[in-house]
Amino acid sequence: MQDKQNGMRILCILLGISIGLIGSQRSGAAAQSNAQLEMEKGKEAVGKACVQCHNMRYIQLQRKSAEQWRNVVLAMISTGALLFPEEIEPVTAYLTANFGPASPPPSLGTPTSGGARSATRALEEQLPEAVGKSIVLDNCQQCHGLETSIEKTRSRTEWKEIISRMVTAGTKLTQAEQEKVVEYLSGLTPSRKTE
Amino acid sequence: MRSPKENKDAAMSQPSVSDPVSRRDFVRITTATGIAALAGQSVAALAQQAPATGDHSASSAAKLPKSEPLQIYEGTGAGAVLEQLRASGVRKIFHTNTTGFSELWDAVYSAGDVQVIMVTHEGQGVAAAQGYAMASKSLGVFVGSGVGVGNSMSNLYNAWKDRVPLIIGFTRAGLSGRGGMDRSEEWDDHLKPTEPFTMWNWSCLVAETMPDIVRRAMKFALGPPSGPVTLDFAGELLAERIKAPIYKIDSSNPRSSFRAQPDLIQKAAQWLAAAENPLFIAGPEITEEAANDALQELAEKLSVPVVAMNSPNELYANFPTDHPLFLGPYRSKMRFPRNLDLLINFGEKFATEPPPGVPTVHISHDPNILGRVFPADLAIASGVRTAIGDLSDALDGMLTKDRMTKIRSQRLAEVSNFTSQMKKSRELALRGRFDMSPLSWERVGFELQKALDQDAVIVTEVGTEGGPRILGQLTFGRGNKLRIGRTTGFALGWGVGASLGVSVALPDRQVVALQGDGSFLFGQSETLWSIARYEAPLLLVIMNNRGYNATRIRAVSNGGILVKAGVDFTSYLGSPDVDFTKIAEAYGLRGEKVRTPDELAPALQRALRSMQDGKAVLMDIDVAREGYLSESTWYPRYSIAESRKKA
Numbered sequence: 013m014q015d016k017q018n019g020m021r022i023l024c025i026l027l028g029i030s031i032g033l034i035g036s037q038r039s040g041a042a043a044q045s046n047a048q049l050e051m052e053k054g055k056e057a058v059g060k061a062c063v064q065c066h067n068m069r070y071i072q073l074q075r076k077s078a079e080q081w082r083n084v085v086l087a088m089i090s091t092g093a094l095l096f097p098e099e100i101e102p103v104t105a106y107l108t109a110n111f112g113p114a115s116p117p118p119s120l121g122t123p124t125s126g127g128a129r130s131a132t133r134a135l136e137e138q139l140p141e142a143v144g145k146s147i148v149l150d151n152c153q154q155c156h157g158l159e160t161s162i163e164k165t166r167s168r169t170e171w172k173e174i175i176s177r178m179v180t181a182g183t184k185l186t187q188a189e190q191e192k193v194v195e196y197l198s199g200l201t202p203s204r205k206t207e
Numbered sequence: 208m209r210s211p212k213e214n215k216d217a218a219m220s221q222p223s224v225s226d227p228v229s230r231r232d233f234v235r236i237t238t239a240t241g242i243a244a245l246a247g248q249s250v251a252a253l254a255q256q257a258p259a260t261g262d263h264s265a266s267s268a269a270k271l272p273k274s275e276p277l278q279i280y281e282g283t284g285a286g287a288v289l290e291q292l293r294a295s296g297v298r299k300i301f302h303t304n305t306t307g308f309s310e311l312w313d314a315v316y317s318a319g320d321v322q323v324i325m326v327t328h329e330g331q332g333v334a335a336a337q338g339y340a341m342a343s344k345s346l347g348v349f350v351g352s353g354v355g356v357g358n359s360m361s362n363l364y365n366a367w368k369d370r371v372p373l374i375i376g377f378t379r380a381g382l383s384g385r386g387g388m389d390r391s392e393e394w395d396d397h398l399k400p401t402e403p404f405t406m407w408n409w410s411c412l413v414a415e416t417m418p419d420i421v422r423r424a425m426k427f428a429l430g431p432p433s434g435p436v437t438l439d440f441a442g443e444l445l446a447e448r449i450k451a452p453i454y455k456i457d458s459s460n461p462r463s464s465f466r467a468q469p470d471l472i473q474k475a476a477q478w479l480a481a482a483e484n485p486l487f488i489a490g491p492e493i494t495e496e497a498a499n500d501a502l503q504e505l506a507e508k509l510s511v512p513v514v515a516m517n518s519p520n521e522l523y524a525n526f527p528t529d530h531p532l533f534l535g536p537y538r539s540k541m542r543f544p545r546n547l548d549l550l551i552n553f554g555e556k557f558a559t560e561p562p563p564g565v566p567t568v569h570i571s572h573d574p575n576i577l578g579r580v581f582p583a584d585l586a587i588a589s590g591v592r593t594a595i596g597d598l599s600d601a602l603d604g605m606l607t608k609d610r611m612t613k614i615r616s617q618r619l620a621e622v623s624n625f626t627s628q629m630k631k632s633r634e635l636a637l638r639g640r641f642d643m644s645p646l647s648w649e650r651v652g653f654e655l656q657k658a659l660d661q662d663a664v665i666v667t668e669v670g671t672e673g674g675p676r677i678l679g680q681l682t683f684g685r686g687n688k689l690r691i692g693r694t695t696g697f698a699l700g701w702g703v704g705a706s707l708g709v710s711v712a713l714p715d716r717q718v719v720a721l722q723g724d725g726s727f728l729f730g731q732s733e734t735l736w737s738i739a740r741y742e743a744p745l746l747l748v749i750m751n752n753r754g755y756n757a758t759r760i761r762a763v764s765n766g767g768i769l770v771k772a773g774v775d776f777t778s779y780l781g782s783p784d785v786d787f788t789k790i791a792e793a794y795g796l797r798g799e800k801v802r803t804p805d806e807l808a809p810a811l812q813r814a815l816r817s818m819q820d821g822k823a824v825l826m827d828i829d830v831a832r833e834g835y836l837s838e839s840t841w842y843p844r845y846s847i848a849e850s851r852k853k854a
Contacts, residue, residue: 064538069766073835086636087833090649090676092535094542097631 047105054106057099059177062088067183073118074111081107135162144196147189152178161197168198276452284414285310285445287453288376289318291418295425295456297348299324299339299711303332305352307378310445324711324741328733329358331704335734336373337366338666338708341691344497346372346428347708353379353397353439360400362704365696366435367404369522370491370573372428373435374421375401382412382441398437406434414447422454429462431590432573433495465572467589467597475551475568475585476601479509482549487513488537489525490555490591492572498592499525499685502553505595506532508602508611510618512544512626516555520671522695527684531623536675543625554591557581570594633679644803645829648673648750651807652680655719655748658811659688663717666709667692668702668726672756672834677721689716700729703747707734710743717746717818724751724780727787735794735825744818747791747825752832753781763835775839782842791825801828 062071076084082104089095095103111118136149139162152161166174171194179185185193277294280287289311292300300315301324302308315321326332329351340347351359356377366373379389379397387395398408407427411417417440424436479485493502503526506513513526514537526533534543539559541547550561551568557580561567569576569583570591577586587594602611640647655677665681665688667674674693683690691709694701706720722731727749738745759778762770769776788798797817799810807828814824832838 060540060542064540066760067764070760070763070835073763073766073770083640084833086639087647087676089632089636090640090647090679091672092675092679094535094538094629095632096628097635100632100635 050102051106051109053099054102054104057095057103058106061093061095061099062103064094065092071107071111075113075115075118076108076111077113078104078108081111139200142196142199144192147185147193148196151183151185151189151193162200165200166198168194171198277455278453279450280418280453281450282448283310283314283445284417284440284447284449286314286317287414287418287449287451288421288440288445289314289321290453291421292348292374293318293321294453295346295422297346298322299348301326301332301336301339301347301349301708303327303329303349303351303355303358305350305355305378307352307440307442308350308445311350324707324737326704326707326734326737328730329355330360330362330700331707331731331734331737333359333362333366333373333375334701334704335708335711335737336375337362337369337371337694337701338691338705339712340371340373340708341369341705342664342689342709342712344495346374346425348374348376350376350378353377353394354392356397356400360404361696361698362701363401363435363437364404365694365698365701367406368696369694370430370433370495371435372425372430372433374424374428374438375435376438376440378440378442378445381443383443398439401435401437404435405437406430406432408437408439410439411441411444414444414449415451417444417449418451418453422456425456430573431462431464431492431495432575433462464590464593465588466593467570467587469597471585471587472594472597472601475570475587476598476605478549478566478568478585479511479551479598480602480605484544484547485509485511485549485551486534486541486544486547487511488516488550488552488555489513490516490553490571491522491525492554492591493525494523495554496572496590496592498553498595499527501592501595501599502526503530503685505599508599508615510615510622511551512622514541516552517558517695520674520693520695520697522692524683524688524690527682527687529682529684529687531619531626534622534626535629543622552583553595637680642804643831645752645831646801646804646807648676648830649680650804651748651750651828651830652677654807654811656681658808658815659719660717661687662689663719664689664691664709664713665719665721666702666706667721668699668705669693669721669723669750670725670756672760673723673750673752673830677750699726700731702726703731703734706745706747707737707741707743710738710745711741717815718743719746719748722747722749723755724749724753724785724787725755728780728785732790732794735791735796735823738823739794739796742821743823744821745823746814746818747823749787749825749827750830751787751827752830753784754778754832754837755780756832756834759836760834770836773836773839774841775836776843779840779842781840787825787827791823797822797824799824799826801826803829 058071074084082100085093085095085100085103085107089100139145139148148161175185175190175194175197179190278290280290282290285308298320299322303326312323315323324335326335329349332349332351336347336349338347349359359375363375377397379392379394384391385395389395396410398410401408407424409420409424411420420438424438428434428436487502487506489502493499502513505511506526510532512532512534513530514534515521515525516537528535534541537559539562541562547562547565549568550565552570554571556576557569561581566584567581568585568587569578570587570589571577572588572590574588577583577588589597606614637649637653640649641653643650665678665683667678667690669677678690681688681690692702692705694705702720702722706718710718737743738747755778759775762775762778786800788800791798797814799814801807801810810826814826817824
């Protein structure tokens, strides 16, 4: 009888521990999910409010702490950025996570140092000559390297959506230029990329 | 062919001027001629009160005016010019020194009621005339030397861009210098460089025509559209004895006005009634025509949100900035209203592309700007004030009171929700940066709002980044502060001169000039001489961040070699580190230096007391320089002293 009671007691304890572990995993997962949602919210707000006045380069060049980014966000609100009060912290979190002190150094477009510059030039020369190439080279390296533009093969529909996002993010392209860029990039195949 | 008797009978059967007209016919006829329906009905109601007996007695017949000049002037050409200006209500002339106008000063001295305000640089003199014209809503007049045309050009350009009515007169060596005979300046036509930036320009060649030239110049300057006119007066003509008519111009109502075609107004009203998410743009013509209250009433009628197109760089605050319907700056992708479905632009040039797919109505008293930059779906040439009235009347005829109330209340709730949230964001921003040192721009704006009179006048020339941070803390609109500037020409070196002119026009109001250190260094300290001479009780605030922001922001956006190297080539101004208070003191004005946030409020109180005593104050405030590369103090160093080879 005593053994049975002890057994039950141990079982209850084990069950309690299991429930506790499952609960903490779930709350951890929920917290992570909340954090991700906040990050997405911050990213979306940056796209809607920040790039109305300046391009993404102005953000991407900077590396700041959370406190510093918060001050920038507040300054931007005073300057006219249309951010809701509840967006201030998510935007700060997004900027800190992506452009904080621990983030990789900023990509400054076409590099000036010898080795990296010649690699980029080699890549530029490898790309096929066609309508739209010059627009890609002139505009798509302002905020990221050329390899980001061409690393994946995408459909025309996918490129159209990406270019639209880039324009929203601050890239200045006319409607005609956007169409040429979409045409050019969607025409790149793996074999053509290495011609 | 009818007999004379038949002709007479036919004529007698037609309604004559004295026959009573039915109300329905009268309204039909007046509407067809373009008078708004309600106006026609009002006139018909008045007419029906008049006796219908065809009484042509003097008491009922309209009295025709006598069309004749005010006087026939006899005297010098300069005297005639002054008489024509005086007949049009001009009592202030801004002037930069020249040898050529002594006959004009003789006439001014004799007249005794025209004040000449001397400014020691033509550019600042033109800016002062512009500030005066904007504040007084009348004509600004500047006269100077022909050789000073160059100095005047940047602010002539600003006045033209701003469409401000100015008469700018130059004098030159004389008629004998024309046709390549000018041995001194070798400058055949002084007005030629001014051509692109004027509504009209003319060199006077016959003395008797000069007052009529001045009258014509006023017509072109006042418009609409308004703008500068440049005139050239030869010395011999100013001295010549002439006899010439002087015409009266009603200075209280000098501008011609025109009305929209009724069918265009009807269409605009139909679109507005049908739109679910409309938006108004309030442009400078609203303030020029004193249509601010009218626009507010129209916006409130259906709770239509309102934006400023060029914010923060608009010329005036055309809509009350604390109104729940005021969204602030226009953006090509508005966060509110979502799904914008109609844009109505009242009197603004389009600087930003209208959102694609959204129908646009553009209303302006300047036909040249309609469809100039971007095509409008409906372009209406009209005084904006009358267009607003006509639009309002048309809506009254289309929507029932209940329907209007429903639209108004539902939309007001949505708009107010958005604007109150934006206001809360701005308050959080102010609080979060309140105690920064060097000061935040927001803190300076907050303290100014607290210290100044509610109806103070702010003449601003601060830049794109800092400007909204300080101006956003000030409340503009009816009963609140008046905003003048910044000039939409953006040629720096305007605001201090303009604030002098504003102070001349509005002596009973506190006038505050907002300057950056960069804009003040654009040749504006000369105006401190005039501010001291004429005891203009101004507050000149210099937002001193020891640098230009706009040049650095543009360089970063372009991302060139210097950005990659982490240097800012041209923006840093802190070497030498100018003490602007000493410049003010050199002119006998008071200087106040503010370095920390807690120094600001007491300094403002001291400044206001000084202004009350009639003495201007220059306040040099250390404010934050922020943004990427703002910490850079690098510049390409070059020392002329060190480059000397001679010991």
